[in-house]
Structures are given as C-alpha cells and as structure tokens.
Amino acid sequence: MHRRSANERQPQHPLRQPDSPTLALPFNAPAARKLRIALGMGPEHVAYGMRSSYGLPYVTPDLVAAWEYGTIAPTSPELTALAGVLWCSAGELIGVPRTLREHRMARGLAAEDVARAIGLELSAYLHMEETDEWRGTDRQSAALADVLDLSLPDLIAVTGREAKLTALLHSAVTTRWQAHVRPTAKLLSLDRRLLEDVLQEMHTDYQGRTTAGLTWTNGTAATDSGDSGRAYLDRIVDHFWSLVQRTTTY
The missing domain is CATH 1.10.260.40 (lambda repressor-like DNA-binding domains)
Known part of the structure; x- marks a missing residue:
C-alpha cells in the first residue's frame, strides 16, 4: 500500500510564529501544490527556501502542507515568499481577489x-x-x-459602492425603474441611456419571474414566484453587470 511521506501527511497542528501578520489573502491552494510538484519540490524544500531566503524562520513543512490542504491561508508576507520559492507571481497563488x-x-x-x-x-x-x-x-x-x-x-x-448599487437595483426592479436611472448613473458614471435600457429590462425580467409561477390548484392560488424573485434579487448585481457587459465594453 502506498503511504504518504511524513512531509506529505496532512498536518494536525501547524504553527505560525506568534507575532507574524494574521491577515490572509484568498489562496489558491491547488495551484500552489501543482507548482511545487512541477518543480520537483517537497514541502520541506519549500519551507527551507522560505526560512533561508525570506527570513521566515517559523515556516515548517507542516505549515506548507496546511496551506496546500486549505487548512489555513498564508499571510501577505508568506504569500510573497512562497511565490518566490515557487518561481511564480503572487497573483498565480491568489484566488479571486475581492478587496x-x-x-x-x-x-x-x-x-x-x-x-x-x-x-x-x-x-x-x-x-x-x-x-x-x-x-x-x-x-x-x-x-x-x-x-x-x-x-x-x-x-x-x-471603493465600497456595491452595497449602494445593490439597494438601487432592488428598488428599481420592485418599484419604478425610471426613478433610479439618475442616481445609478451618478454612482457609476455610466451613460443614462444605457442604464435606462438595462434597468427597464431588469424590471421586466424580475416582474415576469414573480408572476410567471402563478398557478391554480382546486381554485387556490399556488405560486413559486416568491422563490424565483428572491433568487433573482440575491444575484441582482451579477445580473446588472451581465446586461451592461452585453451592451458595452465598460
């Protein structure tokens, strides 16, 4: 039976230096593991490189393995050092950036x-x-x-404007979309005619979803429109940008 080497085992208690930064980035663990293997390196080689070349004496093979298993994510300095050891850019080790x-x-x-x-x-x-x-x-x-x-x-x-955009879009599809063209244009600096088309289409789409599911059973109205409408609202910002992208290359 094939067994993992001691350096490849899933770590139980990986430790980080107490006074090291704790703020972590979204980490692409599979990419890190793939790059390491492609270089013919083990976690012990990565740990040694980070200790000797980047001044991170607390990095152990277990800590490297913990990153690859997704147990914890490396901090910014750790990510920079890891990228250096793996001969790649930090961007190749980061998941979808949000902040x-x-x-x-x-x-x-x-x-x-x-x-x-x-x-x-x-x-x-x-x-x-x-x-x-x-x-x-x-x-x-x-x-x-x-x-x-x-x-x-x-x-x-x-820049912190997504929450306000979400609120504007919610109101636009549930009330009068025309009243939300101007504030949305001001928030995003987009062409008002473009926004008129997008908001009108979103309003029509949402209203259609909330009424299309209406059925009658034994004279009683039964509907799944509420679920459909909520699902649309949950992804309303994605719907908005998809329509904008379809219309223009912002």
Whole structure:
C-alpha cells in the first residue's frame, strides 16, 4: 500500500510564529501544490527556501502542507515568499481577489507604488487597505482603476459602492425603474441611456419571474414566484453587470 511521506501527511497542528501578520489573502491552494510538484519540490524544500531566503524562520513543512490542504491561508508576507520559492507571481497563488489589498497583491505591486501612483500618502493608503474603506477622490479612484487594471465592477466593489448599487437595483426592479436611472448613473458614471435600457429590462425580467409561477390548484392560488424573485434579487448585481457587459465594453 502506498503511504504518504511524513512531509506529505496532512498536518494536525501547524504553527505560525506568534507575532507574524494574521491577515490572509484568498489562496489558491491547488495551484500552489501543482507548482511545487512541477518543480520537483517537497514541502520541506519549500519551507527551507522560505526560512533561508525570506527570513521566515517559523515556516515548517507542516505549515506548507496546511496551506496546500486549505487548512489555513498564508499571510501577505508568506504569500510573497512562497511565490518566490515557487518561481511564480503572487497573483498565480491568489484566488479571486475581492478587496483593495487582494487586487494589489494579485498584481504583484507594493503598497508604496500604488499609493504614489494615485497620489496618496502611504499611511493613508495602508489605512484604507486595513479598514477596507476607500476614501479617495474621483480622480484617485480613476487612478486606482488604472494602476490595478480594475474593471468597473471591481472598482465599484473595492471603493465600497456595491452595497449602494445593490439597494438601487432592488428598488428599481420592485418599484419604478425610471426613478433610479439618475442616481445609478451618478454612482457609476455610466451613460443614462444605457442604464435606462438595462434597468427597464431588469424590471421586466424580475416582474415576469414573480408572476410567471402563478398557478391554480382546486381554485387556490399556488405560486413559486416568491422563490424565483428572491433568487433573482440575491444575484441582482451579477445580473446588472451581465446586461451592461452585453451592451458595452465598460
């Protein structure tokens, strides 16, 4: 029977240095394991490289294996070191980025470089990353999108406007869509005629879903329209961007 080597076993209690950073990025564990195997390395080789070349003396084979099993995720410094040992970019080891910090790391950029490019003091920029609250101006937001190569949906998300967009879209499909064109255009800086078409289509789609399931059984109205409507609302932002993308290359 084939047995895992001691270095490949699933770790029970991987330990991280107590004073190391704890904030982790979305980690693509399968990609890390695939890259390591392709290089002919074991977890012990990766751990040694991170200890000797990147000043992380606490990294053990068990910790590397824990990352690959998805038990825990590496912190930002650990991810940078892991990418160096595996001869890849940090972006190749990151899952789908969601926050400002994750997008920066996925691009392999230093915080200093991003802060300089968008015209912010480093301390102010780092505070925005740590609190996940964007406080930049419109000009700085545009510069941020440029330096991180953000799509409009990503920019709206990392600058904290997605919650407001969700609320506007909910109201647009459940009430009068016409009343929500202007505030949505102001929030997103999109063409009003485009938004008129998109919001009208979404309103029609949602209203159709909430009435299409209506049936009658023994004279009693029975409907699954509520479930259909809730499912639509749960993914309303995705529906919106899909329609926008279909119409224009934002």
